[in-house]
Amino acid sequence: MDPRIEELLPFYVLDALTEEEKELVESYLAEHPEARSQLQDLQPGASALPYTVSAVEPPRQVKESLMRRVTADAQARQRSSTRVPAEPVRGKFRFADIFRVLSLGAATIAILWAFALNGQVARLQGQVTSLNDQVTAQSQSLDDLIRNLPQTEQSDIISVSLKSTETQPRALGQLIANPNDRSAVLLISGLPPLEPGQTYQVWLIGNAPVSAGLLTVDENGQSVLIITSEEAIGSFNSVGISIEPEGGSMEPTGEIVVLSEL
């Protein structure tokens, strides 16, 4: 076995290597599966270390706060999975309707959007029909949807085109939200799938970055994320996406791939 890898393995199982060292070990293990027996020799000791710490009973309000956040998110997910009525919506367009429509998928978004705005924004309907054709023709690609997503004229809804950074120039995104609401929908395409152990993390940035969720893209680099925030979306200045270790970080630590002002 490569002596350098042998030196690194204990720190690999302790999760205390630099990113470069970690990549070195993982590529060696991929090429030399027999070296995994050494890992199995070291792993149990490292896995037991959390149990050396005394359990500390958390205050009840931590759980209450967590469950409030989780319940709000669960409700938002439920709303998003509810079927939108076939009849066109009359009167003031509600954010919840947009929320449901977008979550059904890129192609469905275009079609339902056209239904929802029928009779109100005839000009937009033409664009959406055209957009739907494009989406169908291109295997329901989000790329074109995001490029051509119509900007709503409703005063309480914002639709922000997100800008990629130099590191991922192909990335495209659209954030749709009511600034007074605490939920938003994020559409992303053009982000490459990440290596195991990494994740995309979305940030809403006011005075400081606040995590808005982890993003997993499909093989085409596309994703739809429903964001639930503790603060109104309008209270933030910017939105960004960074690459973080699996499970995410408390603040951005990795490469920023998308960053835009709201």
Added chain:
Amino acid sequence: MAQIKNASDAFVRTTSERALSDESDAALMTQVARGDSAALEALYNRYAARVLGISLKIIGDQALAEDVLQETFWRVWQSAATFQPQLGPLTSWLFRIARNLAIDAYRRRNVRPQVLMGANGSDPILDATPDPDADVAEQAQLILQSQRVRKALDSLSAVQRQVIEMAYFYGMTRQEIAEATGEALGTIHTRARLALQKLRGELEREEFEG
């Protein structure tokens, strides 16, 4: 009539909570991935005290450690679909999320560790207060696991223990540990390897199952 309904609801709720507390970690994670908040709460009841213990050990600040606790379970809620049970137990995944978040928080805030040390330099025993939502048998099992691991850890020399704790709990690299201890890098490598191998042997002797 309202009283009967309330009593009935309470019974159904209690029965449901008891059923969840009997579920395996993997089964609960499957339910969390489907958006079942009660399953997440069951996991919280099972592991929150351990996660807070890890966070507090790393950060040394109660308020920040509680933030990390909440954020850890929020990540579990959001990322449940990415959990792969074939790669290892939930606890490995959960504790790694907590540990990484705590190290991030520690580095960001640069909070001085305030870990209370026992008279013999060991960590304080803080797990005295029972959680009313926690399952007594589960909590007893966790305490038993801790006792076995601590006993195994006690078999290591002080310098061996120091190296693996600096690496695991404080995320220090090999070079940082060598610098902090004034030892050669080679010595640090040897100590870490021997410590983990010895720990494994002791854990097998103690019949520890993480």
